[in-house]
Amino acid sequence: MDNAGWNRSTTSTRKDPGAGQEGELDIIALGRRVRHLRKKKSMTLDDLGAKVGTAPSQLSLIENGKREPKLTLLQHLAGALDVGMDQLLGAEPPSRRAALEIQLERAQRGPLYESLGLPKVRVSSRLSTEVLESLVGLQHELERRLDEQSATPEEARRxxxxxxxxxxxxxxxxxxxxxxxxxxxxxxxxxxxxxxxxxxxxxxxxxxxxxxxxxxxxxxxxxxxxxxxxxxxxxxxxxxxxxxxxxxxxxxxxxxxxxxxxxxxxxxxxxxxxxxxxxxxxxxxxxxxxxxxxxxxxxxxxxxxxxxxxxxxxxxxxxxxxxxxxxxxxxxxxxxxxxxxxxxxxxxxxxxxxxxxxxxxxxxxxxxxxxxxxxxxxxxxxxxxxxxxxxxxxxxxxxxxxxxxxxxxxxxxxxxxxxxxxxxxxxxxxxxxxxxxSGCPDASCCRRPPAGLSAQWAGNAWPSTRANSHLLAAMPQGAFPGVDETEVYRFLQAHSTP
Missing domain, CATH: 1.10.10.2910 (Arc Repressor Mutant, subunit A)
Incomplete structure (x- = not known):
């Protein structure tokens, strides 16, 4: 058997920050799709606003993913842009650039970006595709490295x-x-x-x-x-x-x-x-x-x-x-x-x-x-x-x-x-x-004290618990959790000398 066949790893599926939960409207993706369809028809915000009876400023908020339109407005937008509701609300971004814009906008609204304290980049047509690629790539690499370095006990259980x-x-x-x-x-x-x-x-x-x-x-x-x-x-x-x-x-x-x-x-x-x-x-x-x-x-x-x-x-x-x-x-x-x-x-x-x-x-x-x-x-x-x-x-x-x-x-x-x-x-x-x-997982099996004992001692017992500090500890960092790589390298260096 080829040894490479055993070089297995798992790839976790990450949901982009800012994305809606299943069944919810993804307003960032919707906004980019409305902008794409509007520009495809060579319409300005004023033109589209006149067709759907909405102020251009309100449409701008929708296109930037900052406001969720009502159903009646969605129907008017679909009619004005000559598309069906399914196409307007479709899951796939209309273009590669739109996909990058959506990813960057979601990332900047997520908790990781917020924790960095960095100013937000305005996502507009003036931002080159190359810059978008770099910013999105940097965000993904930062997430990957943080995941690699700080596995939580819950991730370990999963x-x-x-x-x-x-x-x-x-x-x-x-x-x-x-x-x-x-x-x-x-x-x-x-x-x-x-x-x-x-x-x-x-x-x-x-x-x-x-x-x-x-x-x-x-x-x-x-x-x-x-x-x-x-x-x-x-x-x-x-x-x-x-x-x-x-x-x-x-x-x-x-x-x-x-x-x-x-x-x-x-x-x-x-x-x-x-x-x-x-x-x-x-x-x-x-x-x-x-x-x-x-x-x-x-x-x-x-x-x-x-x-x-x-x-x-x-x-x-x-x-x-x-x-x-x-x-x-x-x-x-x-x-x-x-x-x-x-x-x-x-x-x-x-x-x-x-x-x-x-x-x-x-x-x-x-x-x-x-x-x-x-x-x-x-x-x-x-x-x-x-x-x-x-x-x-x-x-x-x-x-x-x-x-x-x-x-x-x-x-x-x-x-x-x-x-x-x-x-x-x-x-x-x-x-x-x-x-x-065994009646488990029914709590009455063995997880609750018998009724007679509870009636006699409930409220009259205060045990001093043994501190399980390991339950609060973070997972050890590094490629080989719990191993001091510096110690290992120094050991190898010492023993490799003739």
Whole structure:
């Protein structure tokens, strides 16, 4: 596959400042269209005013987008200009110049231009087309750079939502990445079984990269790749939260998939998902993993912990990989959750219709999971050695879920895989007697205190909340959010010296 095929980015659609909402009259565009049609008929404002019975000064305000005409005047204008109402109110600007005039007028009436404190340019026939092109181009470039530098948490949530929709549409399966991983595995002679640190290093070497283990890796990074000298720098310390093989393979993935510097947060997020997928497809090769899963399905013994043990990966990696292959190769729809001990969703995926909590943007991350779901109930289970299995009746059907908890530096998390009731027959643990009922998103399910407790304590409790200052923090700036590029460049400079 051509690497350029994986250099993907998203382009946001911006509505020009000053444009009317859907269904509203765009008075700036209307005014430019009236002026264009008037001049096309070689009419002055006085001529048009005499035909429609309106003062030329009033028509000038309409042409400059500063006054909205009444319907009767619109009808008179259409008649005087020999056009239908549809043409008079059409969406397309009548000429390239008119389009530029409309864009500049909208921009100057928008909040960004207002915030700059600059004088407004009078848009008239005396303003050359070249000047219009420059002013509109400058405005668009300023907007693009501000968008690139200051992604908000809401924009990040929207990017997450869009990416999850893409993953759902693909059943979280990316055949092009699978092929790239298979080609690499064949090149280094790895066929089946757990992928060792030695084979991971062979993959990097095959691609022309030398591995350098250092003790001064920039604190904001897991690895640093020197594309100039084809070196990958890794830390000497053992960070328990991250499998060293995954860190190396993700670094390799950026190179193999042809990634370039992210153009925005959505592009950055997409690249991370693709490289994580790439690393998992090397640690758990498609052919061998699918063979294993099909055998387990035939025996009705599918279990995430068995997949974890068979390929020597973390439970989270095994669960993620199951979502990649379950629908494509086994015909099983599913969902995945990583939930913090506070009940907040950290990561999630679904293509089985489960009703994840979501905000107005459709974002799932950061939302509280129903306390009756398996991903919450597992925290109260004393047996941490074996998986906890539970059926949950929800408003959209019954789901069976299997979950475990793992401790990380940021707290304890539950990792769960769930399937609709129709698919549970293939899984070990289907005979569980654990069952719960969730009424969420109905607030009476678990978001409001029981009536008895409320009657006794409402108005008599004043908790001191833990300050979640991170909720107010802006998204980190830069092409690689959260990474100190100066620190990275100084690191590379220091290590590139012979």
């Amino acid at each position: 990017a997450n939502t869009e990416l999850r929709a893409e993953m759902r549409a693909q059943n979280n399966y990316y055949p092009d990445i699978e092929r790239e991983a298979q080609n690499l595995l064949q090149a280094v002679g790895h066929d089946r079984g757990p992928l060792s640190h030695h084979v991971a290093a062979d993959i990097a070497e095959h691609l022309g990269f030398g591995l350098h283990y250092v003790g001064d890796l920039p604190h904001s990074t897991r690895s640093v790749t020197d594309l100039k000298n084809h070196r990958i720098y890794l830390t000497q310390g053992q960070r328990s939260d991250h499998d060293p093989r995954s860190v190396l393979l993700q670094a390799v993935g950026h190179y193999v998939l042809g990634h370039t510097t992210p153009v925005d947060y959505a592009d950055f997020l997409r690249q991370r998902v693709y490289t994580n997928y790439f690393a998992a497809s090397l640690l758990m090769p498609e052919r061998a993993t699918v063979e294993y899963l099909k055998e387990a399905k035939a025996a009705k013994e599918l279990a995430i912990e068995d997949i974890r043990d068979a390929f020597a990966v973390s439970y989270e990696t095994a669960a993620h990989r199951f979502t990649n292959l379950a629908t494509e190769h086994l015909g099983i729809t599913c969902h995945f959750q990583k939930v913090h001990e506070s009940g907040i969703i950290h990561k999630a995926y679904e293509n089985d219709g489960v009703n994840f909590p979501a905000d107005h943007t459709g974002a799932i991350e950061g939302q509280a999971v129903c306390r009756f779901w398996t991903s919450r109930a597992v925290f109260d289970i004393p047996d941490k050695f074996r998986a906890f299995n539970q059926y949950t009746d929800t408003a959209v059907g019954t789901y069976w879920c299997t979950a475990r908890t793992e401790r990380h530096s940021s707290g304890e998390y539950s990792l769960s895989i769930g399937v609709p009731y129709a698919h549970v027959k293939w899984f070990r643990g289907r005979d569980t007697t654990e069952r719960s009922k």
